[in-house]
Amino acid sequence: MNEVEPACPAPAKGGGGVTLAHGAGGRLTHRLVEEVFLRRFPDPALLEAHDGAVLSCGVERVAFTTDSFVVRPLFFPGGDIGTLAVCGTANDLAMCGAEPLFLSCAVILEEGFPLAELDRVAASLARAAGAAGLRLVTGDTKVVERGKGDGVYVTTSGLGRVAAPRPVRPAEVRPGDAIVLSGDVGRHAAAILSVREGLAFDTRVRSDCACVWPQVRGLLDAGVTPRCLRDLTRGGLATALNEVAQAAKVGLRVDEDAVPVEREVAAAAELFGLDPLYMACEGRFAAFVPPEQAQAARDALARLAPGQAPAVIGEARAAQPGEVRLRGRLGVERMLDMLSGEQLPRIC
Incomplete structure (x- = not known):
């Protein structure tokens, strides 16, 4: 059995490069987002630091969110990267008090990735979207050279109708x-x-x-x-x-x-x-x-x-x-x- 070795956090300020800890969702993730992205994109909806943005479209209020998925292994007890991509995005909309309605899906594939496994992922995407009442309405596919990726990465964006009577944030x-x-x-x-x-x-x-x-x-x-x-x-x-x-x-x-x-x-x-x-x-x-x-x-x-x-x-x-x-x-x-x-x- 292999030992689990925690990644060491990066220096607090300046220099260096991106580490695995920058993607852990914790303190370094927040610092990365604040210091690199939020200072360049100071939109009020983004600054709320919520799971999605609630926006007004005429008389309707909609929620919009996006997420990327790089889970390893691709298939695990209780789900896989396809199920995770749908549920993760649907859940971000739900956290805004919004009913998930529409989904986009982009996949980055590595050359040589088995088509049978890709079909399993697509089937899971379809099942999860159907169960959640989501329509997958647009998408994109890219392929990178062998050794330049890790099988498949998935990015999904979601749009939902806000159902909560009051702001949920x-x-x-x-x-x-x-x-x-x-x-x-x-x-x-x-x-x-x-x-x-x-x-x-x-x-x-x-x-x-x-x-x-x-x-x-x-x-x-x-x-x-x-x-x-x-x-x-x-x-x-x-x-x-x-x-x-x-x-x-x-x-x-x-x-x-x-x-x-x-x-x-x-x-x-x-x-x-x-x-x-x-x-x-x-x-x-x-x-x-x-x-x-x-x-x-x-x-x-x-x-x-x-x-x-x-x-x-x-x-x-x-x-x-x-x-x-x-x-x-x-x-x-x-x-x-x-x-x-x-x-x-x-x-x-």
């Missing part, structure tokens, strides 16, 4: 709001890790890769008015919470015991010295809701996705704005920081 979070988790965390990262390292558990760890729009729609139908929704992809729950705390300028407190982690995921994390709170999900999200709606939100999620163990895990507060605190089993609080460096490269 990090800046809307207020002190006192409850944090409701849609289900157990870390499954996707554990599934990828189990394949890469040849791990065997009592039951096979499967990725949680899925479209979460039905759950978001269910929250809205139940009368829940989420202030913010955040999916828990690169950097996991901990990084997503830090992103919201910093954007909303509030403090967040989370109860460690309240965060559900499946036994096999915890075992994989312990084996490789990883923290499940930083392990990626591809079918889970955190909802920030008014405190009086917390139980209704949890109950709605439990009805919509049985077996996922939704839970109220914490709250927003005025103290320590921009910080996330984890309250442990003995009641002692510690800082839960954003991911620094790279735990598992090419997780999505």
